[in-house]
Amino acid sequence: MTDDDYEDIADLQAETVGLLTHHVYAPLQGDQYVRGVMPAPDQAPAVRVVLGAQNATAPGHLTVYEVPLHDGEDLRTPDDIVALLRGATTHTPLTRPAEAAPAVMGMHLVQLDPTQVNEAPFTTDDWTSTLLRTLTRPVAEGSPSRLRGFLFRDAGLLRLYLDSDDIPGVIGAEVKPGGALTALLAVLPPMLEEEWRALPDVDDPHCRYVIDLTDW
Structure with missing residues (x-):
């Protein structure tokens, strides 16, 4: 991976954080709220989204979904990531995992295969949220971090x-x-x-x- 490739990945991860912060307070799907968003380890081209009940913090009650950012030669958008997460949580019951299940930091880890997930459609509320976020929270130029x-x-x-x-x-x-x-x-x-x-x-x-x- 070149430096430019990694910077594109980092930019996409940061944009995804901006989109998903809305779902700390509003459910992403059903009763599932965003409880964390993390860059995948080792500069991997993926983002990890933590879902759970509102206000949940105990690792045993949280699930980490690792979503690959590449779609062929292109990168997915933050909206693509939301669509995949909604599709996955609609068809995958969220239960406490068995001890042998993959885990990270005590949380159940699910590595999504986009070819096995039916993406949820983009809603009117999604469009509205995107528009308002763009108007009220523009990306600051020259931010030190x-x-x-x-x-x-x-x-x-x-x-x-x-x-x-x-x-x-x-x-x-x-x-x-x-x-x-x-x-x-x-x-x-x-x-x-x-x-x-x-x-x-x-x-x-x-x-x-x-x-x-x-x-x-």
Whole structure:
């Protein structure tokens, strides 16, 4: 994979995060809400979407769907990814997995085969959401860091996955939503490179390390 190919993958992962954040509060399909979006490990051309009940954080109650981003020689769009996820969850019962089932970070892992999934149609609400998101949240030029993913954690924590032109790879940042958000956003980019802040013994294959910003 060339640097340009990887940057295209990274851009698509970031766009997918922007689309799926809406479904943290509105169900993606049935009673399933988005509980996380993560870049696949090892620069793989895929995105991992975590689904579960509203407000669920316990790994045993969450399912990770890994969706390949390539469609032949082309890349899927974020809307394609939503269509695949809806198709998969419509026809696949979401139950707690057996112990032998594939897992990541304690969550059941499903690697989607798009050829075996009937994509759900794009709805009027989807079009409306896309239009409003484009009008109200344009992509900022020259931003010092970029959100590549997120995951709801126990105890009210949120893990952010970010990258920056100044740091190789994806860095995790553990934060506690609320409080002085403006201050957190101001210090976040430079703190990403402060590896000495990394939490010890973190088992997360989706980033190089995780820094602790919960008390900031």
